[in-house]
Amino acid sequence: MKKKRFAMLAVMLLTIISCMLMTGCGSGKARTESQMKRVAADLLEEKYDEEFEIHYAWPRDSSLFYATCSPKDDMDIVFEMQAYNDGRGLYMDEYLQGAVAKLVEAEIEPKIQEIFEDAYLEVAFTWVTETKDYYEGVTIEEYCQL
16 A cells, blocks of 8 residues: 555656656746846847946746846936847837837926925836837827827
């Protein structure tokens, strides 16, 4: 009786282990931070035809990774993007939201600092599914029309 239980337990354990090895985290290509940064910079440059500084990159799951980015010619714009690990390209980016956040900060922060001298403001937008790509000269009013 003990041998049957042990054999059954061993078969169950081997089945679980083999399933984990076949389907586990291997479904997406694992990347180092430097690889994710390079991929993020290349994808953004291809989309926007300008160079980007990638501040930090980290995996989201086995299929996607995140990166915090800025255009090299305007480091005050900071935004996040997500890309596929398997090389399919960008999943989404928040370049437009980062550009509008910079405008909102420039308009509101001086007013806050009149009251609280050492205060600073950080504006953040959540990602919206229907948005236009970043373009030069974006205004707060135009963004509100999206």
